[in-house]
Amino acid sequence: MLSLVQRAETGQRGYLLTGRDVYLAPYEQASKELPSALNELGNLVIDNPDQQQSVGRLRQLTTDKLRELQQSIETRKTGDVNAALAGVNTDVGRRLMDDTYSLVGVMDTKENELLEQRRARSSMIGGLVQAGAVAAFVLICISGAIGSLLTRRTFTEVAQAHDQLLKSNELLTQQISRRETAEAQLRQAQKMEAIGNLSGGIAHDFNNMLGVMAGSLDLIRRRIAANDFRIERYINAAQEAAKRAGALTQRLLAFARQQPLEPKVVDANRTISTMSELLRSTLGEQVRIETISAGGLWTLEADANQLENAILNVAINARDAMLEGGKLTIETANTFLDDNYVTQHPEITSGQYVMIAISDSGVGMDAATMARAFDPFFTTKPAGTGTGLGLSQVFGFVKQSGGHIKIYSEIGAGTTVKIYFPRSVSRAEAENKPAVPTFRGGSPTEVILVVEDDPLMRKMSTEALRELGYTALHSSSAIQALKILGDREDIILLFTDIVMPEVNGKKLADEAVRRRPELKVLYTTGYTHNAIVHGGVLDPGVQLISKPFTLEQLANKVRLVLDN
Secondary structure, three states: OHHHHHHHHHHHHHHHHHOOHHHHHHHHHHHHHHHHHHHHHHHHOOOOHHHHHHHHHHHHHHHHHHHHHHHHHHHHHOOOHHHHHHHHOOOHHHHHHHHHHHHHHHHHHHHHHHHHHHHHHHHHHHHHHHHHHHHHHHHHHHHOHHHHHHHHHHHHHHHHHHHHHHHHHHHHHHHHHHHHHHHHHHHHHHHHHHHHHHHHHHHHHHHHHHHHHHHHHHHHHHHHHOOOOOOHHHHHHHHHHHHHHHHHHHHHHHHOOOOOEOEEEEOHHHHHHHOHHHHHHHHOOOEEEEEEOOOOOOOEEEEHHHHHHHHHHHHHHHHHHOEOEEEEEEEEEEEEEOHHHHHHOOOOOOEEEEEEEEEEOOOOOOHHHHHHOOOOOOOOOOOOOOOOOHHHHHHHHHHHOOOEEEEEEEOOOEEEEEEEEEEOOOOOOOOOOOOOOOOOOOOOOOEEEEEOOOHHHHHHHHHHHHHOOOEEEEEOOHHHHHHHHHHOOOEEEEEEEOOOOOOOHHHHHHHHHHHOOOOEEEEEEOOOOOOOEEOOEEOOOOOEEEOOOOHHHHHHHHHHHHHO
């Protein structure tokens, strides 16, 4: 309980100092867990009225403390840093913490006193038992020599058994302690191994991409200095490395279940049918593709683009497992995961699901490989032929969509990956995916305001929009952006980063639209941190382009927002 209160106060201090919402995570988590901790404490002392009264006082103190923290946080959110710090300097929070520590100390002292009383009582009972045993021994001795001999023998056996029981109990206690220590060390080692594998994989891939970009830029600079403008291949190499870095970031976000999704009602049969040509061209002629579409298939609700990526990622892994070609089967079916299945897989809920099964006739996997198949950067492919992020990205997307994924495989018998998505309860029919818009620019009469706190990103975005033909203005903060909006009535689009100091992009957009209802908004970010994404899903009506983006992606997205 004390640790949770301290974490809440730590989160408040971090937010007051930085104004960044990320520092509120410990405060919010502690606020959720404190009631359960206090209830558990109350249950532990339910037989002690004095301690129950202390728990009630402790509950009031934590409530007052959380209220004091909340007040300062709300004051800080308004942007008045001095007022928030002035509230802290009243020392109300410190006095509440001092009272809390004092009360917990008193409770601890009382529990120690009770423990000593129980030990004393136990010792007294033990003494009485020993006295009774001595008296019985004397009476038995009086009853006769034979009885005395038998009694002494019996007491010796009992004493030996008692000593043996004490030794066994002590040994068992030591074994339990050693096992708990070993388990804690193993869990820590597993965590460190996972973090090491993840950070090592990220560092390896990003170093390669940064090396390509840095080297290409150096070569471009040298060629230009020598009036040699044969630099297209270096530009292409740098662009390709940037695309790979962006894709790696998206895959990591997918594995962490932090990518922004745009779920729609999807017909899985139609999705697989439209992907047929893409799969054939990607997998090659050596792989025969067969689809088995279930009749009366239910619709599911998922991000259509990410669903296609998931199917493609699994299919590519299947192709790589069929070294000399083979057969890939994609099958759909309605299915029900019952309580018995859920008991074995407690991370899912029972109910109706749409299943997409992808099977190959490849080499298969052993149990150890299946257990690690979804780990990021884990791959059985030769070095340089795979990132090890394909299946981890699929896993993150499926879990973020409320689904389930399971691998079935045997060495030499191929592999089946079954993906389950919850059945859609929406009556809307699945629509065909809209055609990808063509590359289109704008005109100087279309004025866009770019709001970005990072100077390099702000400059790049502004220049890109001007290159597309728009009139682009820029601002480094929300306050400056609102002033520009007030001065320029011809601004038709607000293009804003989400994560910014002091006032984030969502709050800026809300205020801007309140003042200018006709204003259109396009968000951009590398990580949304739940500003416009809740439960992994974009808020209704929100338009977002994720960093990094290409000029073509920016052109199409801006045109889409302006034309709709």
